């Protein structure tokens with residue numbers, strides 16, 4: 001497998017096989033945590049960190065990996081990294097940790113991370129693997145943040161509430177509040193499905209428009225199975 | 228057997244990864260553990276101080292904890308008390324009360340009470356009420372919970388300890404009648420408990436030994452006279 005160019009890695013991670021919008025991986029944390037921007041950003045950054053580190057480590061170890069034993073190695077790496085992230089959050093960002101609650105440990109179960117380790121990092125040099133982790137994580141975080149913004153805006157009539165949990169007191173002032181009550185549905189679980197559904201629809205529609213205007217049907221990406 | 232060598236290589240990788248992962252988690256734990264314990268203590272302290280506004284106590288509340296056992300405490304739904312003192316004189320008590328009948332399960336409350344049984348403050352500590360409806364009991368969402376301040380079993384009269392819609396003296400939360408009723412009942416039950424057991428509670432000796440580990444809590448049993 002040849003190493004793809006940096007531009008291709010980023011186009012893939014952010015758009016063509018975006019974890020949230022195209023592959024629909026990691027939906028559990030995505031749907032559960034995305035009811036505000038700060039929650040989306042917090043979980044997005046934590047996932048991004050775990051993705052980059054896992055990809056780097058897996059790539060460095062790829063000469064030692066053998067087929068029957070690779071999955072336990074991946075799981076061990078991911079579990080250790082997530083534990084470290086959780087401890088760091090508990091120790092240095094306790095307020096954010098209480099908000100994200102159970103979803104930080106659940107990063108372990110985010111299939112995106114295992115999928116990138118298996119499909120990419122175990123066959124590519126460290127630099128490409130690290131960039132792939134960065135691109136995939138950024139793509140996932142972007143969806144989390146966008147969905148968080150949508151749900152917070154519609155559901156609570158505010159934006160960026162609670163950013164001080166992540167960035168300290170200085171960020172407390174950037175909250176925007178509309179003088180309206182939110183539409184409750186948006187912050188309840190069904191709102192997550194509806195919001196993500198709308199985002200996927202808009203994304204697909206945009207892609208289709210671009211594909212047809214480019215008039216080359218050769219780049220159509222087949223949809224991959226979800227896990 | 229050509230498969231043996233790679234398998235051995237894979238096993239070596241697995242063992243190395245396991246050892247390094249354990250080491251990194253252990254080192255992170257060592258750095259984080261004191262801060263995590265300190266965060267928990269600070270959080271408890273802050274939550275406790277919030278329900279005793281303007282009380283001039285001078286003891287460390289986190290070390291003045293009593294576990295409440297016995298039938299009276301169980302029926303009242305209170306499980307822990309903290310005694311605020313100035314010198315040896317008790318100034319007030321904080322009770323942790325559980326409303327078992329919230330819309331989505333248990334609602335854990337902290338309430339601060341003066342020696343005379345007047346409520347100084349109530350806060351919802353843990354709950355899973357619906358965002359946008361029942362979560363109005365949360366001080367971060369609304370001021371609803373402040374209406375208990377200054378109340379006691381005589382003010383309003385016992386018959387009025389319910390929401391206005393049921394003929395009582397308290398505001399209900401629109402769309403969260405079940406939550407409102409549960410919280411009001413839990414506060415009332417805790418005050419009834421305090422009326423009966425408060426005096427004994429406040430004069431229970433608490434180890435004031437500074438060297439005592441902070442998590443030693445004493446168990447006391449206040450039981451109703453048996454019929």
Ligand SMILES: Cc1cc2nc3c(=O)[nH]c(=O)nc-3n(C[C@H](O)[C@H](O)[C@H](O)COP(=O)(O)O)c2cc1C
Nearest residue numbers: 330331356357358360361362402403404405406407
């Ligand atoms: C999605 C959903 C969430 C709800 N969440 C709460 C809640 O958190 N607290 C509550 O008391 N009632 C909740 N309810 C119940 C209704 O608001 C219920 O009608 C009301 O509490 C009962 O009071 P009523 O006698 O005014 O109808 C919820 C209902 C639905 C459909």
